[in-house]
Amino acid sequence: MDRELLIEAVKRQMPEKRYRHVAGVVDTAFVLAQRFGGDPEKAWLAALLHDYAKAWPTDRMERIIRTEGLPSELLDYDKELWHAHVGAWAVREELGIEDEEVLDAVRYHTSGRENMTLLDRIVCLADYMEPSRAFPGVERIRELSEHHLNEALVAGLDSTIAHLLEKGRTIFPLTVLARNDLLRQIRSANGASEAQGG
Ligand code: DGI
Ligand code: FE
Ligand code: FE
Numbered sequence: 001m002d003r004e005l006l007i008e009a010v011k012r013q014m015p016e017k018r019y020r021h022v023a024g025v026v027d028t029a030f031v032l033a034q035r036f037g038g039d040p041e042k043a044w045l046a047a048l049l050h051d052y053a054k055a056w057p058t059d060r061m062e063r064i065i066r067t068e069g070l071p072s073e074l075l076d077y078d079k080e081l082w083h084a085h086v087g088a089w090a091v092r093e094e095l096g097i098e099d100e101e102v103l104d105a106v107r108y109h110t111s112g113r114e115n116m117t118l119l120d121r122i123v124c125l126a127d128y129m130e131p132s133r134a135f136p137g138v139e140r141i142r143e144l145s146e147h148h149l150n151e152a153l154v155a156g157l158d159s160t161i162a163h164l165l166e167k168g169r170t171i172f173p174l175t176v177l178a179r180n181d182l183l184r185q186i187r188s189a190n191g192a193s194e195a196q197g198g
Helices: 003-011 016-036 040-049 058-067 072-076 079-095 100-107 118-129 138-145 149-166 173-195
Strands: none
Touching: 003 016, 003 040, 003 079, 016 040, 016 118, 040 079, 040 100, 040 118, 058 072, 058 079, 072 079, 079 100, 100 118, 118 138, 118 149, 138 149, 149 173
């Protein structure tokens, strides 16, 4: 499917305001991919598709999770998490997207996961910091993203976790695993540069 058709297909799934967010994530992911050595084409595509199912009715997402073999534990957690997994399923079904790296980046854009690929990290971070995002701490995330992909992403996950704690909500295990894993990676990268005298 060519780019224009994909854009039209995405626009049909959501109100105009949500599409403006998606367009912001597309631009931001493209810049991050160039900055951190990612594949700009895949970043473009994964960002365009990341919120494909965001505006779908909850009952439709729930039915798909139940009938299409998506992780049923999602149903025990916040509905806000569902659109990522349902979106990955939907863009394969409806748009014929077969690239597993792109599908994973869509699937894990909300929670993150352990061993996030470069593409996962780019899309997840772009989602946090695209220009229309405004929440306490977003400026710090943008600053960190100038040089430090993992640090910026941890700051994003921290802000989500803090928000969930504040609201007394449950935390999806993958979000915690993603944060711990990124912290370990940051630590071992710092340790390595210290060992080199850096
Ligand atoms: O779809 P977006 O609004 O662009 O952003 P997103 O896909 O990151 O969704 C964020 C929402 O998900 C936000 O309201 C927090 C909510 N959420 C609920 N439970 C969890 C969670 N996010 C994470 N990362 N982990 C959770 O356990
Ligand atoms: Fe999302
Ligand atoms: Fe988003």
